[in-house]
Amino acid sequence: MRLLPLLAGVLALSFGGSALAQPAPDLKAQCSSCHALEKPAAPSVERLWSRKGPDLWYAGAKFNRDWLVKWLQKPTTIRPGGVMWFNHAKPGEPRDTLDTASLPTHPAVDAATAAKLADALMALKGDGVVTPGAYKGEGANLAMGKLAFGKLRGCVACHQDKSGEGGVSGPQLYDAGDRLQPDYVQAYMKDPQAFDRFVWMPRLGLSDPDLQRITAYITTLKAGK
Ligand code: HEC
Ligand code: HEC
Numbered sequence: 001m002r003l004l005p006l007l008a009g010v011l012a013l014s015f016g017g018s019a020l021a022q023p024a025p026d027l028k029a030q031c032s033s034c035h036a037l038e039k040p041a042a043p044s045v046e047r048l049w050s051r052k053g054p055d056l057w058y059a060g061a062k063f064n065r066d067w068l069v070k071w072l073q074k075p076t077t078i079r080p081g082g083v084m085w086f087n088h089a090k091p092g093e094p095r096d097t098l099d100t101a102s103l104p105t106h107p108a109v110d111a112a113t114a115a116k117l118a119d120a121l122m123a124l125k126g127d128g129v130v131t132p133g134a135y136k137g138e139g140a141n142l143a144m145g146k147l148a149f150g151k152l153r154g155c156v157a158c159h160q161d162k163s164g165e166g167g168v169s170g171p172q173l174y175d176a177g178d179r180l181q182p183d184y185v186q187a188y189m190k191d192p193q194a195f196d197r198f199v200w201m202p203r204l205g206l207s208d209p210d211l212q213r214i215t216a217y218i219t220t221l222k223a224g225k
Contacts, residue, residue: 025109025116031056039127040196048198051083054171058126058195062184065118071179072114075106078179080160080168098168129194135182135215145217148210155214158201161221170201175223186215 027037034053059068081098082088090099109117149155159173160166176185187194190211192201206214 025113025120027056027117027120030107031117037124043197045198048196053083054079055196056121057124058129058184059121059124061126061130062180063121064179064181065122067179068118068121069111069114072109072117073111075108077103077172079171130181130184130187132183134190135186135219136212137182137216140213140216142213142217142220145213145215148214149217153204153206153210153214161218173218174221176218177220177222180219182215182219185218186211189214 031037034051035056036051037057039057040047040055077100080100082103088099088102090097146161149159149161155161155173156166158167158170160168162174163172188201189204189206191203192199193203
């Protein structure tokens with residue numbers, strides 16, 4: 001019975017609310033079981049298909065920090081069908097539907113931890129895979145960008161630019177303006193295989209004007225708009 005007060009004391013110490021006692025957030029320890037934090041030395045189809053989460057080794061060139069801080073506290077779905085949508089597809093007629101109930105929920109953290117994790121993620125610059133300044137951001141025609149996305153270049157077959165409208169095999173893009181840096185969007189569209197040789201988004205051979213106007217369009221898309 002003597003143990004009980006002792007135990008209570010230990011519990012009070014470890015859960016006593018002292019922020020100082022909390023270990024610093026550690027990407028490697030907490031996140032690397034699901035996310036690649038370094039460029040994979042040997043990319044392969046097997047690695048890509050068995051990934052538990054999207055790659056984060058270029059996170060600092062990809063995300064807006066504000067979005068990261070919010071999302072890490074309250075994660076929401078980004079890929080409607082999960083990292084590998086076909087693992088969550090239910091065969092059906094005339095088309096497959098998604099079994100969204102089988103999607104895992106993402107671990108959430110408190111505000112202070114989210115800020116520290118976001119800083120650590122923003123330090124992962126991604127080996128020059130994104131060229132800063134590639135998106136010029138001027139004079140791009142938004143209406144033409146929307147038309148290219150939806151009709152001319154077929155992005156909408158795999159991506160949604162409006163909630164519930166469009167394909168589900170790629171990440172949703174209707175919040176891309178909150179989530180993604182324009183130079184990243186431009187770089188990804190230009191050459192998806194630069195990020196992973198085996199990624200199944202096709203290299204579409206887009207002209208520079210197309211890259212500029214589609215990037216302009218996608219990065220105006222914000223949640224709740
Ligand atoms: C159990 C596996 C798992 C763990 C552990 C995990 N994640 Fe994730 N993470 C995922 C999955 C799955 C997604 C994709 C969610 C989606 O697309 O809807 C994701 C998405 C993300 C995204 C958005 C990526 C994108 O491309 O849009 C970020 C940022 C992220 N995780 C950060 C973290 C951090 C930081 C940690 C550690 C504190 C962590 N994750 C731990 C599975 C995990
Ligand atoms: C055949 C399906 C397909 C088509 C067509 C396609 N994409 Fe993708 N796209 C994908 C997939 C799948 C990914 C995610 C790959 C991964 O993370 O493994 C992706 C990723 C992206 C990303 C990065 C998003 C993120 O959250 O990291 C952007 C931006 C993008 N696509 C834009 C476009 C645009 C613009 C077009 C049209 C010009 C297009 N895509 C056409 C399948 C497609």
